[in-house]
Amino acid sequence: MALRRKLWVDFWGELSNGQRFYSSKFDLKKLRPMIMKRIENRAKDYPIRDMVPVAREVLKARALLIRGVSTLIKVFPVQACKFCPEVFIGEKGHLIQTCRGFRRRAKNRVHEWISGSLDDILVPVEAFHLRKMFQPVIEHNQRFDFERVPAVVELCWQAGADPTDQDLHLNTRNSDGIVGGVHGVESLSPEDLTVIANGTLKAWETLRSGVQRLTLVYPVKVCEHCSEVHVGPSGHKARLCGVFKYESWRGTHFWKKAGVDDLVPPKIVWHRRPQDPPVLLDEGRGYYGHAPAVVDLCTKAGVVPPTKYFTMIKVLGRSEPVGSEH
Incomplete structure (x- = not known):
């Protein structure tokens, strides 16, 4: 405790009259190993066991939603x-x-x-698929080394679900080849369509409520100026934003905490x-x-x-x- 207080005082300075004085005597490079070690230790607490069933339910609801809407x-x-x-x-x-x-x-x-x-109807939102949740930040020159997958699936994977290859690559662009909706839709009665619509709406509500619960536990970031989403403790450094006209190509993202509307518009x-x-x-x-x-x-x-x-x-x-x- 004494060592921790000494580091705190050296870095922030003593407090006096409710004011904080910053000190320039402490070398920030010496503090970096401590920060990185703490980040690595956080990985031991994840995934949270109680949230694993929620992640699995979200994956199931997502597949049912895509199937119902496509029908x-x-x-x-x-x-x-x-x-x-x-x-x-x-x-x-x-x-x-x-x-x-x-x-x-x-x-x-x-x-x-x-x-x-x-x-x-279902706006696709993709994110980088991390090899592990707490890994070094993705640099701009590494953007092609990581696969892009649906952001909801990436969130469920980090939350402890075990998505199949179908889940990882199941998005609205290729759903016709995987789920494809119900065959013989033209012959369905109005009652059958109502049953399908009821299941679709239930899957929609289950998906959104499950994602909301997961975002309260797991860190998810969204860019303030575009729709880029990153699932992880810190956003990536790929320069893909392009919101500023003065950027020679693309700009870096400005990350903030994401909500359910960012992952499921x-x-x-x-x-x-x-x-x-x-x-x-x-x-x-x-x-x-x-x-x-x-x-x-x-x-x-x-x-x-x-x-x-x-x-x-x-x-x-x-x-x-x-x-x-x-």
């Missing part, structure tokens, strides 16, 4: 804007003028719709209610509701959304603008 979008078409990330679930896209477009295009334009895919879309017109108009944009894309997709199959989404969906809200009243 439902074969029945309920997805529309994606050609020029911005906007998504709408329905036979035709809406007429709400919220297109952000390309950099040189005018803002607030009507969207130009094309057929969407699974990536538009909800992808909010406009939600058409029974009282809304067949095609959503720009004049009523202040009256229409929103919902996560997965929730909106499941409601199209007859599922009642959880009550926590009622405020967002505006279940009992008006549809027509005030100016349309006579």
Whole structure:
């Protein structure tokens, strides 16, 4: 204890009147071995045994979610804007003028719709797959030495789950070849679609709640300026951000603590209610509701959304603008 206090005093300086005085007498290089040893000792506490079942449940829910969504979008078409990330679930896209477009295009334009895919509903988020949780920080020149895997799978792996090769490489881009949804979707009855949608919505809620619990225990970082995610005690140093124009190529990331929305983006879309017109108009944009894309997709199959989404969906809200009243 005496040695520890001496190091503390040499580094921070004595405290006086509630103020902290910094000292330059202590060599930071001598403190580095102590810090690195403490980081290595932290690995002995992981994975936490009680969180292993949660990680396994998250992996299972993720596979069921991808399978369910890939089945439902074969029945309920997805529309994606050609020029911005906007998504709408329905036979035709809406007429709400919220297109952000390309950099040189005018803002607030009507969207130009094309057929969407699974990536538009479940946004893929990938991270570097570490060889061990507490390892040296990945440098920029090492970025190609580490495999990129879904961030949720990487989190579950570090939390003690044992993902198979299918889990490590199962993402929305190759799901058709692995899970592919249910065969013969065209012959399914409305009741069958409702059952699938119920299971899909349950998997969605299980996935998000499980990831939230894991992020409270395991360190996960996200860049403040882009969507890059890193699962581990410290972010990597790969210069991939590109947010600053003065960077000659790409800039380093600015890391902060990540949340469940960073690993499992909800992808909010406009939600058409029974009282809304067949095609959503720009004049009523202040009256229409929103919902996560997965929730909106499941409601199209007859599922009642959880009550926590009622405020967002505006279940009992008006549809027509005030100016349309006579």
